[in-house]
Amino acid sequence: MTSRNLSTQLRALVVDDNMINRKIHQKMLNGLGVECMGVANGKEAVDVHCYGQSFDLILMDKDMPIMNGIEATKKLRSVGICSMIVGVSSRSMEVEIREFMEAGLNDYHEKPLTTAKLASIIHHIINTKVFYSYNDHFIFGKFLNDPFI
Amino acid sequence: MEVGQMQRQWIDYTRSLFIEGFLDAQFLQLEQLQDDNNPDFVVEVVSLFFQDSHKLLNDLTVALDQKSVDFKMVDAHVHQLKGSSSSIGAQRVKNCCIAFRNLCEEQNIDGCLKCLHQVKQECCLVKNKLETLFRLEQQIMAAGGSIPLMELSF
Numbered sequence: 134m135t136s137r138n139l140s141t142q143l144r145a146l147v148v149d150d151n152m153i154n155r156k157i158h159q160k161m162l163n164g165l166g167v168e169c170m171g172v173a174n175g176k177e178a179v180d181v182h183c184y185g186q187s188f189d190l191i192l193m194d195k196d197m198p199i200m201n202g203i204e205a206t207k208k209l210r211s212v213g214i215c216s217m218i219v220g221v222s223s224r225s226m227e228v229e230i231r232e233f234m235e236a237g238l239n240d241y242h243e244k245p246l247t248t249a250k251l252a253s254i255i256h257h258i259i260n261t262k263v264f265y266s267y268n269d270h271f272i273f274g275k276f277l278n279d280p281f282i
Numbered sequence: 283m284e285v286g287q288m289q290r291q292w293i294d295y296t297r298s299l300f301i302e303g304f305l306d307a308q309f310l311q312l313e314q315l316q317d318d319n320n321p322d323f324v325v326e327v328v329s330l331f332f333q334d335s336h337k338l339l340n341d342l343t344v345a346l347d348q349k350s351v352d353f354k355m356v357d358a359h360v361h362q363l364k365g366s367s368s369s370i371g372a373q374r375v376k377n378c379c380i381a382f383r384n385l386c387e388e389q390n391i392d393g394c395l396k397c398l399h400q401v402k403q404e405c406c407l408v409k410n411k412l413e414t415l416f417r418l419e420q421q422i423m424a425a426g427g428s429i430p431l432m433e434l435s436f
Contacts, residue, residue, distance in 0.1 A: 153330050153366040160315045160323065196361065223365055245308050245369045248315070 143258060144187070147171040148178040148205065149194040149221075154244070158192055161248050165255050174198055175205025182209060188216050189258055192246075195222035195233055203236045210237035217258055221246060285427035292418045296432055299415070304408050309371030310432060328412055331370050335405050338363045342398055346391065356394065357386040363401070374404045 145167045149155045155171040162169045167190070172178050174197040191209070195202040206218055220233045220241040230241055242250055283291075299305045316323040338359050345356050364379035378401045385393035419429055 151362060151365045151369070153327060153334060154369050156327060156330065157312065157315070157369050160320070161311075164315060164317075223361075223368060244365065245311070247308075247311050 143167045143189040143255065145169050145190040145192065146178060146181065146186075146188040147192045148173075148175060148197070148202070149192070150174055150197040151194070154194070158246055158251075161246065161251050162190075162192075162255075164248065165252055167255060175200030175202060175208070178205050179208050179212075182212070182214055190254065191216050191218045193218055193220050193238070195220060195229070203233055206233070206236040206238060217254070219254055283421075285422060285425045288418065288422045288425060289427055289430050292415075292422060293430055293432070295415060295418060299411055303373050303377075304411050306371045306373040308369065312370060313432065325416055327370060328416075331366050331372070332405070332409055334366055335363055335375075339398070339402055339405065342401075346394055346398060351389075351391055351394075353386050353389050357383060360386060372404075372408050375401060375408060378404050 143166070145162050147155050147158045147162070147169060149158065149171070150173050152173075155173075159169040159171055170181070170186070170188075172181060175193075176199045178191065178193070179200070191214075193202040193206055197205075200208075202220060202222070206220070209216075209218065217239045218237060220230075220236075220238040221244050222229075222233065222241075223244045234241055240254065242254075312324050312327060320326075342356060342359050345352060345359065360379050360382045364376055364383065367373075367375035367379060378397060382394065382397040382401060385397055422429060
């Protein structure tokens with residue numbers, strides 16, 4: 134695994150059909166030092182990746198027209214996108230959350246998001262980067278030459 | 283009126299908006315996002331909300347006026363309004379939308395029409411309240427003062 138330059142700003146993609154939510158979430162992320170981009174549905178999220186863009190974090194709304202969050206998450210995972218994908222929705226029924234998680238989310242948060250919730254997500258991403266960049270020989274947290282693997 | 287008095291008036295007025303349920307803690311999240319780079323962030327977002335809600339309420343009025351009401355479409359519009367009202371902390375509008383969605387699920391036209399009327403009223407009320415709040419803020423800034431930090435300790 135190649136270590137990444139940790140001085141590079143994190144990049145996030147906010148996927149939400151509600152323009153007000155996009156504006157607020159992008160501002161929250163900007164305030165946490167994260168460079169942001171916003172799109173209005175799952176298809177645009179997939180397209181942006183097809184055009185070569187990559188992100189450290191994808192905030193994925195569940196209910197969107199054209200392509201919803203579940204379909205978009207499945208599609209992104211199927212083409213090998215390993216970014217942290219955090220689902221967000223105002224829906225709170227367990228069966229709906231489970232369906233969303235099973236599509237390939239790393240985490241789920243109920244709306245509305247707060248700066249504190251986003252900060253904990255960002256800190257998790259940063260800590261994960263620190264862990265994996267510590268030693269290029271780490272694979273899933275184990276040394277390559279560990280005879281006991 | 284001197285700045286200190288205006289600031290106290292602002293605090294009392296803001297407090298009343300929370301106590302009366304017009305606003306919730308999410309509004310404070312918006313205020314905390316405002317900074318020197320974006321000094322009008324709250325006003326911008328709130329303005330966007332009222333433009334958006336105006337359109338949604340018109341769409342809802344048309345949708346509920348049809349001979350055969352498409353409750354899925356009505357629910358989609360209410361879901362949008364619930365989402366954005368929740369994001370800006372417009373609590374009473376959000377709560378109306380929750381009730382509205384339940385009535386959509388029951389396909390209760392009369393209930394939906396009553397709810398629509400109520401949502402329109404709540405949007406109008408919170409709009410007036412926020413316009414008053416922003417006017418107070420402008421007066422404080424014009425007099426050389428600053429907007430006090432608000433915490434939910436009541």
